[in-house]
Amino acid sequence: MTNGVQATEPAGEVRPESIGDVPVRVVNTYSRLWQFETWLRAMVYVELRAKLGDSWADDLKKKPGHQQADASLTHMPTAESSALSYSQLPALLELIETHWDCFETYFPPRDLWHAKLREVKQIRNRVAHFRAGHADDYARILQFLRDLDKSFWRYCTSYNNGQPFLPQRINPVAKRFLPLDPLPFVEFEKKRWAQIGTRNKELPVGMTVHYQQRPWANVTTLKAGQPGLLYDIRLFAQDGRGLDYRRFLDRTRALHPHLVHVLLDSFSSEVRVTIPSVLGTKAIVALIEKCHEAAVNSIVRAAFSDKEAVIALASQWPEYVLGPENPLAFLSPDMPCSFFGV
Incomplete structure (x- = not known):
């Protein structure tokens, strides 16, 4: 046991099998479809949360049959709780159509997107x-x-790619929590900012309040209430x-x-929400x-790096808790790669 995290494999973990009468090509095709649909759901979740907040799944909640059926099997529960995880592909694509303004930046022109989807659905x-x-x-x-590789990489x-509010007074949330930033940005020349000075180690838990703008958003002000803007909060234990x-x-x-996500790092010293x-x-x-209060009350004497244990813990929680291996927790614009490995 380290920092409340048990280093164990998920129950029922199995290894890949080679089954003679199952065509490998079909299995590979299914695996790639799984990969695409899983990330498509992740994209829809983030963009609709950024646009609609707590109302993001209202349309999906009107059709809860699959989720209720799964929940009734109490002897074999799963961690998934998102309405998207229980939605059929047509419902997912319908959401994209309804909120095309959130997704047109990622996908080909609508007619071409529809043509590609016809092949994929067939x-x-x-399979x-x-x-x-x-x-x-x-x-x-x-x-x-x-x-679609570059589009999902961009997503x-x-x-x-969170950015600090500068100056902090332009945003009431950033201004409110500025005293909890142990090394805040300061303006050392006109419109030039940097983190300068000595870190305040008296704070048991430090905090930074940044923002991220979703690629589709037309944000005109950095005040709360803007669709397409997410607050990106980091809470980190200090002094080891x-x-x-x-x-x-x-x-x-x-x-x-x-919350959109709770992201855990591999060193068990920082939480991002x-x-x-x-x-x-x-x-x-x-x-x-409340998140800051919870972090202060969750301090332990020393950080302990156990990435696999953190991943195992995250897997026991619903989809919104992400471990350090998830690209949404670490993949940044300065890390070029093939997102799908193709």
Whole structure:
């Protein structure tokens, strides 16, 4: 046990099998479809949370059948709780159509996007109904992922491109929590800012309040209430101490429906939370205050690096808790790569 994190493999962990009468090409095709749909759901979740806040899943909640059916199997529970995880692909694509303004920056022109999806849905249908399909189905899926690779890279890296509010007084939330920043930005020349001075180590938990603008957003002001703007909050233990992640997650459980993500680092010393700006200043301040209080009450004597243990803990929580291995937790604009590995 380290900082409230148990280093164990998820129950029921299995290794890949080689089954003679199952075509490898079909299995590979299914794996790539899984990869695409999983990340498509992640994209829809973030962009709709940024646009609609707590109302992001209202349309999906009107069709809760699959989630209720899964929850009824109490002997085999899963961690998933997002309405998107239980939505069929048509419902997901309908959301994208309804909020095309959030996604047109990522995808090809609408007519071309629809044409590509027709092929993907046909291949998906073949795999789902145990047909061997066309010899080129796998190649078509790989090409489809290549076409979208830069878009998903942009989606992910924009999530790790938080910027400080400068000057801090332009935003009431940043101004409110400035005393908790142990090394705040200062203006050393006109319109030139840097972190200068001595870190305030008297703060047991430091905090930075940054923002990220989603690629589709037309943000005209950095005040709370703007669709497409997320507050990006980092809470970090100071002076070599760590955070008991399990305790922090338990203490903030009631806040989770209002947060986009809770992101855990591999050193068990920092928690990052993202919050939709559309919730408004009063609600955002209250959420941050409670997160900070939970972090202060989750301090442990020393940080302990156990990446696998943190990953295991995150896997026990719903989709909004991300471990350090998730690209949304680390992939930044200065890290060029093939997102899908194609």
